[in-house]
Amino acid sequence: MAMEYFAGVTDALRLTFVQVMIMANLSIGIFIIGMYINIKKWGMGSTGYGQAPSKSILAFPKMLMYQMSEHAHVHNQSVLETFILDILFQRRILRRSPLRWFMHFTIFVGWMVLFVMSLMMFLVEMIHMVGEKAGIHSFPEFMNPEIFREILSVPNDIFSYILLVGIIIAIYRRLFVAKTREATIAYDSVLLIGLTVITISGFVADGIRTGRFWGFEMPIEWAPPMALFHVIISLLFCIAYIPFSKYIHMIAIPLALLANKGGE
């Protein structure tokens, strides 16, 4: 998938950088507002069984802490076990279906690693920009955005394909497995369609720039707008949209696993 590259190119692209900065801040802002609304909504509940709704923003964290500290009757596993085996390794999915686990694990790992690498790339760009402005030139060599992008390029390709594999399985299931198809509602499909568009646009932007397969021989001048498109929908979809969509599961499921000590 395309890493974003704004420094060291042209003035036109520096303008893009400003646009991306604005979009990034906007996305984070929408995410924060959305999470505030969610936590407020969850906080409409009580802080104990059979108690009156508290309607306080603190109700959710309080109840979560209470449940995590309570003794569980069936499973009483540690937070560490829950974190590693249930959240990172997702063994509850594995127990139910190895294929779905494989599908999800590839999506999860692909997405997480690309997300973190994009964030790192972004930070390197930022440091470089600020450094240039302040006249600091003594950064280690790998902190040069051009070089950093090269370092990331192979892992970037690998994890993009891992993500793609998961997405293809998920799409296949949603289209061709009758039971899954019949149960699919917009809540499910929007998530998958969005993720597909982001992944494909990433491949295409990268392909145009490098002139490889995914570029479909599109002219090189299309690379920057394609990259911009990819970045902007990624920001909107993968950050801003989380609190308002099925994406919320990547926050809510780990919290449910923690609250219920890995579940029944």
Added chain:
Amino acid sequence: MAKREPSINTENFTAVQLMELDSCSRCGECVDWCPTYDASGKNPGLAPRDKILRWREYMNKSYGLRAKLFGPKEIPEEEIEQFKNDVYGCTTCGMCATVCESAINTVELWESMRANLVKRGNGPYGKQGAFLKLIGEYKNPYMADNKDRTNWFPSDIKIEDKAEVLYFGGCTAELRQRKLALATARVLNKLGIKFTMLGEDEICCGSALIRTGQYYINDIAKINAQKNIDNIKAKGAKIVLYACAGCYRASKIDWPRLTGKELPFKVVHITEFLQDLIEQDKIKWEKSINKKVTYHDPCHLGRHVGVFEPPRAVLEAIPGIEFIEMERIEENQRCCGAGGGVKAGIPDLALGVASTRVEDALATSADILSSACPFCKRNLSDGRDAIGAKELEVEDVIVLTAEAMGIDLSDTPAE
């Protein structure tokens, strides 16, 4: 213009439960395993996933972003009434919680939805509405004189006035499935275990009220739990024995939660107690039961609390028994269909689930389908009769234990 009030409220939900509504990844595992959904002919409304989806949508219509900006969206009353019917079509068996990929504590969620809807004026369902009055008035849901709990015991039964061990019989065994209560008492007597009972001071454990969402009305479940706890303490008991999975679960999990205090005694299921004695070689078997026996895990004993092994250990210790497992056992067990108020509220559904479970047992070619709960026994017997499987005997582990210890139960009085 004043903003419209939301159609639903969040009474009886904890903050974590409201979050859990957003945790459902719609994987569909719960739908594949739900016994009532299956027995209803796959009525889409009963699917656990669908219940979560609908309440999540109610929450978003009432408290989500759009509701914040433009005011809450109205939910038609018929829709909520339908939702109520669906949420009561559940035995609280907990299978959905066991398979949930998101680890949602679904049973608690269904119970909160029910309590919320009772408070809102929609619940409970059908005959369940009588529980409250009956338990308030008679201290049991069967409209029986509370004196009849133990006054029918034949004269050979020795019950101490005070003892370290107390047998909490429960309404169903004392008033309806008396063979089970008699078997428990005679087994304890024969083993020389001095025990006491609450007799007419015993009050319904509250399971029927809690499972159907009526526990908080007039605080009745809490008050009754506290009275039972106080009475048990007054008897000097340190260990309380249960031969009913419903009472066992209510005492172990619900009483401390209702009263907000740890229990001043140990809650022990009779099979756990017997397993211990078997390991110490303290049980003398006098008869052998030369039959093939399979065992049905009661939801409230197994999945809810994690007691899987002790009843099996007891069965395997009984001479002559050839023990065989059904396909779905322990945490994957299929519910008998009686729990969660379904037997009282939607008897046909209870029967449908029971029939499927009886078929599971028939598939093993067992002679006896055993369980460790009077409620399971009752409903599985009904299921057996419904499908006409006359050759299958349905019996409780404690009754089989009594038989193998050479105890005669033929003098059990009718209800």
